[in-house]
Amino acid sequence: MPTLRAIAPTLVSAALFAASAVRAEPYVPTNDAQVIERLPGGTDARGDRAMRAMRALLARRPADLDVAVRFAQACVDRAKALSDPRPLGQAQAALSPWWDAPDPPVPVLLLRATIRQRSHAFEPALADLDRVVAREPSNAQAWLIRADVQLVSGDHDGARASCAHLEGIIATLCVAPIDGVDGASASAHASISVILDGPAITRDERLRAWASTLAAELDERLGRTADAEARYRASLAIDPFDAYTVAAYADFLLDEGRPQDVVALIAADTPVDNLLLRRAQAEHRLRSADAARSRAALAERFAALHARGDRVHLREEARYVLELKGDADAALELALENWSVQKEPLDARIALESALAAGRARDVVVIADWVVRTRLEGARIAELVRRVRAS
Amino acid sequence: MKGVVLALALLGIGHAVCADAHKPSDSYLTLAVHDGVVRGHWDIALRDLDLVLDLDRDGDRRLTWGEIRTRETDIDAYLASRLALSIGDAACPLDVAGHAIDHHSDGAYVVVGLSASCPRAIDALTLDYRLLFDVDAQHRGLLKLAAGEGGDTTRAAVFDRDHRRQAFTLAGTDAGSALRSFVRDGIVHIATGYDHILFLVALLLPAVLGRQGRRWSAVPRLSVALRNVAATVTAFTVAHSITLSLATLHVVMLPARFTESMIALSVLVTAIDNLVPILPARRWLVAFAFGLIHGFGFASVLRDLDLSGAMLALSLFGFNAGVELGQLALVALIVPVAYLARSLRSYQLGVVGGGSVAIAMLALGWLVERSLDLKLMPF
Structure with a gap:
């Protein structure tokens, strides 16, 4: 697997922090040269300097909308690139002079919607986007984000209506993910393939990576395993740091019964909880000696999120509780709470799996019906629905 | 250019579903x-x-x-x-x-x-x-x-x-440590509240004496002196407990400047009475009446703490107990010496007479200061 081997070292170097599963007592270092902490973003010195300069400019001119929006946008991009939520709080702070205003400017509304979406505050995010499109009916970015929020929260018709305001390649890329969970994976795949093979997209590498990941997911849903793997690898060859694609590929490998490849793909000290979860699941299935360490690190991270009152990682926590803690009832509670907020294929799946493991199929009949009604494709989800309905 | 912006926006939607990490x-x-x-x-x-x-x-x-x-x-x-x-x-x-x-x-x-x-x-x-x-x-x-x-x-x-x-x-x-802290507050308040101490001193100094008109004479037996002391201290305690509770529970509220002035007046009048009888002969009545005023003074301490519910009851009880302990310590300090010295002319004239004059002067100063809201006295 040449691609995999090429990716693994970069992922290892991307892991900036050691997941110290074992807590030690506070200590006083004795050597001034000792490195205590590696700050995020160290791989991109020019980006770091630009960020620092923008932060300094913002400190001098906190009421300058243009400066604040540029800084906040950079923070949101950075949060995405590093899979790190901290910059989102920094973006929000930069926008604070307008954040609580009754009618913020459009750029602030768009950023606020994005930040709210990341905190799974879908309703307020939609309200922001509605105000943008009311003021600027041709704002494509607003329609795109709106379609995505609607899709994640299960409103497929609303998402389609949002995409209908777009034209050309953007419209196609907007509709394909909806088709993909709406019983039209094949036609979605066909339109994505046309775009991927066409000339327009080759100019933008990151867009090509995104489209490749989407195509891989559609291949997976259509049962085309070899094609799916090729698409995932093509996407990772372009952007090996993309946590979403790494997680999706890891799930694919776990489903294919290849946990050893997941261990090779994801570094043990990954700072990204979603990725650590997949690695811990893989180690668990391999009965690896490292399984206990990863599980303890995950437990510590979930405990830290609980302590601050975050309810954003419920889907991942349900998977952790089901497979690594073996508590199907607790997993089902988490999965159901998660389902009340977001309704993607993975959300349906963990709910059905938890209910079957807990012997409480009746609790998820509604979700099984939803899967049937939306015509979500895929052999695994179909099997889960069949078992829920049979019991 | 616009295409690139839109493309980047599109990237945003693909990855937004990726849950936060770190x-x-x-x-x-x-x-x-x-x-x-x-x-x-x-x-x-x-x-x-x-x-x-x-x-x-x-x-x-x-x-x-x-x-x-x-x-x-x-x-x-x-x-x-x-x-x-x-x-x-x-x-x-x-x-x-x-x-x-x-x-x-x-x-x-x-x-x-x-x-x-x-x-x-x-x-x-x-x-x-x-x-x-x-x-x-x-x-x-x-x-x-x-x-x-x-x-x-x-x-x-x-x-x-x-x-x-x-x-x-x-x-x-933790009710135990709270109670201890309120008892401590009560003791501290009586020990540093010079007006309360001087009022008690003015009441207690003559407790070892009997009175005929303007003249004092030594009581014949210790039991008479102790009965006087007990009656006076009990009456004072009962009275200030009543008003302390009423004020802390917000049943009766008096402005601080008024109660503080009245406390000063009570010290002044009691000290004068030691020199020239102007109050009822039964001292416990005096102690009771003025005790009501002093209770309002104690209450201001508890009101500042802004307590409620069970804490309030606990604080009332603990603080009052602390005040009592402080009073008893004062009694234990003064009464034995006063009893032994009661027959001495220097005690009757010097300590009771001279002391009462000094206390009266001090109380007059407080009265002026507090009623006119001035700052004259060092304490």
């Missing part, structure tokens, strides 16, 4: 309250501190111990400006000292030691937390607050952008 910013504040002193430690992520203090001087994105150690003064000053502890309106000055490093699930933290001593017993602690909100709106401060003898009750709280100031009632968690 962790949002938190600080960990661990405090324990014991005997009027707050102690604990505060863990702040180094990457957060770098945002506001620019710790990474050489810009290599690696924080060395030297870069942190040489900035300890700046770190302390910054942290001290971002956290305030208080009881009601009274601030508990915060001391930040000692630096260590610890690791939490998302990286290295600097750990600073905290201590704060409050001006009075800690029953309700208010924390004003302002760390980092100006640069990270999703930052949260995670507090663990232990109270009681062995830190046996621990409370958890979260400070965020919209909840920066929170108050915690502590005494209710």
